[in-house]
Structure formats: C-alpha cells, structure tokens
Amino acid sequence: MKSKVFLLALIALISIQSTFAQRKGYWQQKVDYKINVDVDEKNYQYDGTMTLKYTNNSGHSLSKVYFHLYFNAFQPGSMMDYRLSNIADPDSRMATNLGTKENPKWESRIAKLTPEQIGYQKIKTLSMNGAKTDFKTDGTLLEVRLPHAIEDGATATFDLTWTAQVPEQIRRAGRNSKEDVALSMAQWYPKMAHFDEFGWHLDEYVAREFVAPFGNFDVSIHINKNYVVGASGVLQNADEVKGYQRKAKVKTQGNKATWHYKAENIHDFVWAADPKFVVDSTTNKNGVTLYTVYIPVDDATIKNWKQALGLAADFFDLCSQKFGSYPWSTYTIIQGGDGGMEYGTATLVTGGRNIKSLVGVIFHEAAHSWYQHLFGINETVDEWFDEGFTSYVEELGMQQLFYKKGALETNPMIEAYRAYYKLALSGKEEPMSLLADYYNTNYGYSNQAYNKGAVLAEQLGYIIGKSNLEKTFLKFYDIWKFKHPTPNDFKRVAEDVSGINLKWYFNLFVNTTRHIDYAIQEVTDNSVTLRNKSNLAMPIDVLVEYKDGSKELFYIPLREMRGEKSAENFAIYENVKRTILEDWNWTVPTYSFPVNKVPSKIWIDPTQRLADIEASDNYSAR
Structure with a gap:
C-alpha cells in the first residue's frame, strides 16, 4: 500500500514538474525582501535596512553571494563614465557633445558630477543568519564571503544596513529630472545578483538592462508627508497617505508619512516621489x-x-488574450526618469509627450510585463528576446487600439523590417547573440534588440504559420511564466507546436549577420527559376498569376525544417490553389519548378514577412 501511495505521489510530482518546466532539471533561486528606507529629501539621501531571505535551489553549495549596487555607476571614473567617453555614439541623455554634429566630441555627464551630485550605495553592516560576513565593494558589485556555505535546499537570511545618495538624473534613476520629478528610484536597493545554470551574472552597470531572481517584496518608504509616491506592487495603507483616496486621513510620524507596499513574484521594485504628483486609476475587463x-x-x-x-x-x-493572462492585480504608470523603463508591475516614463508618443511608450513598457517580467528574461544576454518581442507586442497594440485599424493583415512589423534592412546595409550590424553591453555602437544595439528582434518574431510566423505563432506564444506562457527561459526554450515550444525544426533559423539569424536575399532568376511559359543570392536559406512562398487571371501559390519547404507550414488564411490567398513542392536543399543555389499555365506575374512572399534585404527582384511581370 505504501509503495502504491509513493508511486502515485511520484507520478503527481513528475506531472507537476512537466507542467511547470519543459526543460528537465530546471531550477531557480528565490528571494524575499523586506526593506525600510528613511528618506532625507532635502539632501537626496536615504538610510536603508533590509532583511533578505535567499533560497538556494541550485544543487550547489554557495560560499559567496553578490549584490548589485547600481547607484555607484554614477561616479566619475566608473565603467559607465568611461563607456560614455569612448563609445562612438553615446546616449545624448548621458553625454554632452562639445564638438559639432559632423565632428562630435562627447563628454560624459558623469565625469562632471560633484560629490554632492554623485550616486552611491554604501553598505554599513551585512550579516548572514546573525553571523558577520566579509564583504567588499567593487564598482557596482558587492562581493560577500559567507561565514558558512548555503547548502542546496537551504534558505539563508541576510540583514543589511546601508546609506545612499540619489544621483543627478542621468539614466533611469535620479533626482530632479528634466520634467521636474523629484525622485525616480530605480535600482535603488542592494539587489541580489542572479545565479542560474550558467553561473553568477555579475555585469557591471554600464547602461544596459538587468536580470534577477523572482521573489516577494515588502517595502516601507518613510518620506516627507507632502510627497506622493507611485511604486511597484499593492499599496497597503492607501487610507493613510496622500493621493490614493479622497478621504484619506494622512498618518504621519513627525513630518513624515510611511508608504507600505507589497508585491509577489516579481524581480525588480521601483518607486518615484514628488509633491506635485496626482493619481488616477481605472480597472480593465480582467x-x-x-x-x-x-x-x-x-x-x-x-x-x-x-x-x-x-x-x-x-x-x-x-495582451492577456494573445500572450497569456496578466497575473498581478495592479500596474502603475509613473512619470519619472528618462524615456521609459520597465519594472515589476510598474514603469517609469517621461510624461511631456504628445498622445501618440505617450501611448507608445506606455504600451512598450507594459508589454515588458510579459517579455521580461513574467518570463524573467536575461536582458544582459538575450536583449533581442526581451526588447524585440516587446516591440512586437507594442506594435500590435498600437495598430489595433491606437490607430484602430486592426493589425496589418500580412506584416504588422513592416516598420521594424525597414529599420532592420537599414541596419543590415549600414556596416554596423553585429550578431544578436552579442552581450548587450558589448555592442560597438548604440545604433547597432538598439536596431538589433528592438527591430531585428521584432523581425525574428514576425518572420517566425512566416516559417511556421501565423496561427502556430499565436499558439506558440500562449503555450510558452503556460510552461514558462514566473521562470527564466532562454531563447532556446521558446524555440523548443515553437517546434513542438509546429512540428518544424528551427535550429537553422535561430542559429543563423541570432548568431550571425548573414542576410536573406532571394531573386526570381528566370520565367518561361512552363517554369519558374529562383535563386538564393545569400548565405541564409529560407522556405519560400511564390505566388503566380497566370495569363488567364487565375492564381496559384507554390510553397517550397526548406529541407532543414523537416516539416511543412500549413496553409495560411490571408485575403490575398483566398480561393488560390496551394501546391506544396519538393524541399529546397540549402546547398543548392537555384530551384526550378514547372507551371501548367503561362505565367504573367510572380511574387516571392507577397506578405512581405520574408526579411529579404533586396526586394526589387522578388517580383516579375511578363
């Protein structure tokens, strides 16, 4: 009897594990933060205390842990400072051009900061399970040698005290932004570094983005009673603070009020504060x-x-309909910082925009609730998976909700394609697999991450079919929400949904700068010959219109796919016969197929989802 119960329990456990993670042996660390900060808004400084429970599920014992101290980047001589001085096209928010447009000479704004303007996070005390630790600060990283190892399956409790100064607003976090927001508090607390199957992720902060373990946050912010706060998570005492309830009786301790927030299953917490803030709210259908x-x-x-x-x-x-249900109860859109940046259940965006720009940046940052925060994507490694897929989601939203025309039927990402083509022909393209911090130019980074990443997603729909792409997004959500999937995990879901091998596509489009370039080489009364002029092979849709006005769609699978795309329901293919041809071997540069009638017009991929860098030879008329 006992063995039967054990067997049933084991089967249930295996079932749960397969539901929660497709990759066998998947594990992740967990963090639970309890933070109190006391803010001196006049001097832009604050003192903090933190209790962090860290659960080690890695299968390894850990004798060291690391924290990020991001504010330390905003000091003269930091790696961020030097990066701004040496990259060819620094972010204009972070550097000043002392030269001309034709002959720029950039100076880092960080280099000019005085001791009163810099940012810092200084650890005062740090213990683990009540015992002292040996720690040292190295740039934006804190290395902590533990009094004893954290064994696999164990939870350690860290107690920290620290003092910090909020830097001048330069990037994301800071004080007194151009729009006069007093405090934009991003990357403001000592943040546990991410440890996974690839090891510790110990990236110095040089302006790109982040990765962190999932966990719960319990945050109390003590600040001048006249300030209004917007933050991640759920406000626990709305009736005691200013701005969230009309009849709130503000509870103060001296001249300060306490804002208490809680959030579950997020991996970053942000807040901003200003006495001029107002709060508005609504509830969606879900x-x-x-x-x-x-x-x-x-x-x-x-x-x-x-x-x-x-x-x-x-x-x-x-987004909940197309990409999986939004799992948290709130989302807060806060004016602050610069541009826009996503955080757990909240975003900071600049607010002095026209309505199209404001809606666009909000859609983009809100879309990150899926492709970053629900999936814990490592933005320092797979920036295109984060930003590119988010840009894809944003654009769908703009077309359907802002322009109210519905998504463009064939290729809703056509603007991203055009930006990618420009990049591909610029000589500045680098592989998308490059670590985010290491691009030679900001131009190359932004177009790779945002535009080529969106192209990868849309073109995937061309390869496996639009309906299969939609199914892939939803199945990926079911399997990988609240975890840290890699692009390969997304690829495996797409393969499972479509039955098509995608190794060649992700490898060549992500890890190389090879380009797609097909052409119609020759058309006769009874045949069509195509040529692959590039070194990146793809499946091909060819629409042929005959002299008698009838049409036929020829589909040529790529042999590497080991499968075929099903027919797609586009208006341009309505009542059009579809003929599946033999595979095209990628080692053969040309491909000919017979036609039964005299052709008059031929199109390679009339949907324009094939990212062909030279489309002028993709159409032929006789």
Whole structure:
C-alpha cells in the first residue's frame, strides 16, 4: 500500500514538474525582501535596512553571494563614465557633445558630477543568519564571503544596513529630472545578483538592462508627508497617505508619512516621489487596477494621461488574450526618469509627450510585463528576446487600439523590417547573440534588440504559420511564466507546436549577420527559376498569376525544417490553389519548378514577412 501511495505521489510530482518546466532539471533561486528606507529629501539621501531571505535551489553549495549596487555607476571614473567617453555614439541623455554634429566630441555627464551630485550605495553592516560576513565593494558589485556555505535546499537570511545618495538624473534613476520629478528610484536597493545554470551574472552597470531572481517584496518608504509616491506592487495603507483616496486621513510620524507596499513574484521594485504628483486609476475587463501617477502641468497634459490610461487598460486585455493572462492585480504608470523603463508591475516614463508618443511608450513598457517580467528574461544576454518581442507586442497594440485599424493583415512589423534592412546595409550590424553591453555602437544595439528582434518574431510566423505563432506564444506562457527561459526554450515550444525544426533559423539569424536575399532568376511559359543570392536559406512562398487571371501559390519547404507550414488564411490567398513542392536543399543555389499555365506575374512572399534585404527582384511581370 505504501509503495502504491509513493508511486502515485511520484507520478503527481513528475506531472507537476512537466507542467511547470519543459526543460528537465530546471531550477531557480528565490528571494524575499523586506526593506525600510528613511528618506532625507532635502539632501537626496536615504538610510536603508533590509532583511533578505535567499533560497538556494541550485544543487550547489554557495560560499559567496553578490549584490548589485547600481547607484555607484554614477561616479566619475566608473565603467559607465568611461563607456560614455569612448563609445562612438553615446546616449545624448548621458553625454554632452562639445564638438559639432559632423565632428562630435562627447563628454560624459558623469565625469562632471560633484560629490554632492554623485550616486552611491554604501553598505554599513551585512550579516548572514546573525553571523558577520566579509564583504567588499567593487564598482557596482558587492562581493560577500559567507561565514558558512548555503547548502542546496537551504534558505539563508541576510540583514543589511546601508546609506545612499540619489544621483543627478542621468539614466533611469535620479533626482530632479528634466520634467521636474523629484525622485525616480530605480535600482535603488542592494539587489541580489542572479545565479542560474550558467553561473553568477555579475555585469557591471554600464547602461544596459538587468536580470534577477523572482521573489516577494515588502517595502516601507518613510518620506516627507507632502510627497506622493507611485511604486511597484499593492499599496497597503492607501487610507493613510496622500493621493490614493479622497478621504484619506494622512498618518504621519513627525513630518513624515510611511508608504507600505507589497508585491509577489516579481524581480525588480521601483518607486518615484514628488509633491506635485496626482493619481488616477481605472480597472480593465480582467479586473486589473491600473494607476497613473504624474504631474498635471496643464489641461493638455491631463487629457493625454487620461486618454492613455484608458488605452492602457484595453492594452492589458489585448495582451492577456494573445500572450497569456496578466497575473498581478495592479500596474502603475509613473512619470519619472528618462524615456521609459520597465519594472515589476510598474514603469517609469517621461510624461511631456504628445498622445501618440505617450501611448507608445506606455504600451512598450507594459508589454515588458510579459517579455521580461513574467518570463524573467536575461536582458544582459538575450536583449533581442526581451526588447524585440516587446516591440512586437507594442506594435500590435498600437495598430489595433491606437490607430484602430486592426493589425496589418500580412506584416504588422513592416516598420521594424525597414529599420532592420537599414541596419543590415549600414556596416554596423553585429550578431544578436552579442552581450548587450558589448555592442560597438548604440545604433547597432538598439536596431538589433528592438527591430531585428521584432523581425525574428514576425518572420517566425512566416516559417511556421501565423496561427502556430499565436499558439506558440500562449503555450510558452503556460510552461514558462514566473521562470527564466532562454531563447532556446521558446524555440523548443515553437517546434513542438509546429512540428518544424528551427535550429537553422535561430542559429543563423541570432548568431550571425548573414542576410536573406532571394531573386526570381528566370520565367518561361512552363517554369519558374529562383535563386538564393545569400548565405541564409529560407522556405519560400511564390505566388503566380497566370495569363488567364487565375492564381496559384507554390510553397517550397526548406529541407532543414523537416516539416511543412500549413496553409495560411490571408485575403490575398483566398480561393488560390496551394501546391506544396519538393524541399529546397540549402546547398543548392537555384530551384526550378514547372507551371501548367503561362505565367504573367510572380511574387516571392507577397506578405512581405520574408526579411529579404533586396526586394526589387522578388517580383516579375511578363
């Protein structure tokens, strides 16, 4: 009897594991933060205490751990400072051009910071399970030697105290932004570094993005009673603070109020504060409460933010339908920082925008709730998987909700394709698999991550079929939410859904700068010959219109696919006969196929989802 019970329990465990992670042996670390900060808003400084419970599920014992101290980047002589001085095209928010447009001479803004303007996070005390640790700060990293190892399966409790200074607003975090937001508090706490199957991720902060373990946050912010705060998570005491309830009785301790937030299953926590902030909110059809926290400069600004809030609610409904249900109860859109940046259940965006720009940046950062925060994507390694897929989601939202025309039927990412073509022909393209910090130019990074990444997603739909792409997004959500999948995990889901091998596509499009370039080489009364002019082979759709006005779609699978795409339901293919031809071997540069009628017009991929860098020879008329 006992053996039977054990067997049933084992089967149940295996079933649960297969439901939760497709990759056998998958594990992840867990963190639980309890943080209290006391803010001196006049001097832009604060003191913090933190209790962190760290659970080691790695199968290894850990004798060291690491924390990120991101504010330390905003000091003269930091790696971020030197990067700004030496990259060919630094972010103009972070550097000043002392030369001309034709002959720029960039100077890092960080280099000019005074001791009163720099950022820092200084650890005062740090213990593990009550015992002292040996720790040292190295740039934006804190290395901690433990009094004893954290064994596999064990949970260690770290207690930290620290003091910090908020830097001048240069990148993401800072004080007194150009839009006059007092405090934009991103990357503000000592953040446990990420440890996974690839080891510790110990990237110095030089301006790119992040990765961290999932966990729970319990955060208390003690700040001047006149300030309004917007933050990640759920406000626990809305009736005791300013701005969230009309009849709130603000509870103070001296001249300060306490803002208490909790959040579950996120991997970054952000907040911003300003006495001029106002709060608005709505609830979408799925029951998610969305907040906007912004400075009401004038009537036009208020109108834009109210319109953006309604559209954001619709966007969360759309994303939940297409990419998996949004699992948290709130999302907060906060004016602050520079540009836009995603965090757990919240974002910081600049607010002085026209309505199209404001909605676009909100859609982009909100889309990161899926492709970054739900999936814990490592943005330092797989930036295109994060930014590219987010750009894909953003564009669908803009077309369906802002322009209200519905998504372009054939290729909704056509603008991303055009930007990618420009990059491919610029001589500045580098492989998308390059670590995010190491691109030679910001131009190359941004177009690879945002545009080529979106192209990869849309072109995947061309390869496996639009309906299979939609199924892949939803199945990926079911398997990998609240975990840290790699692009290979997404590829494996797409292969499972479509029955098509995709190794060649992800390898060549991500790890190389090879380009796709096909041409119609010759057309006769009874045949069509195509040529692959490039070194990246693809399956090919060829639409042929005959002299009598009838049409036929020829589908040529690539042999490496070991499978075929099913027919797609586009209007341009309605009532069009579809003929599946023999595979095209990638080692053969040309491919000919017979036609039964005299052709008059021929198109290679009339949907324009094939990322062919020279499309002028993809059409022929006789």
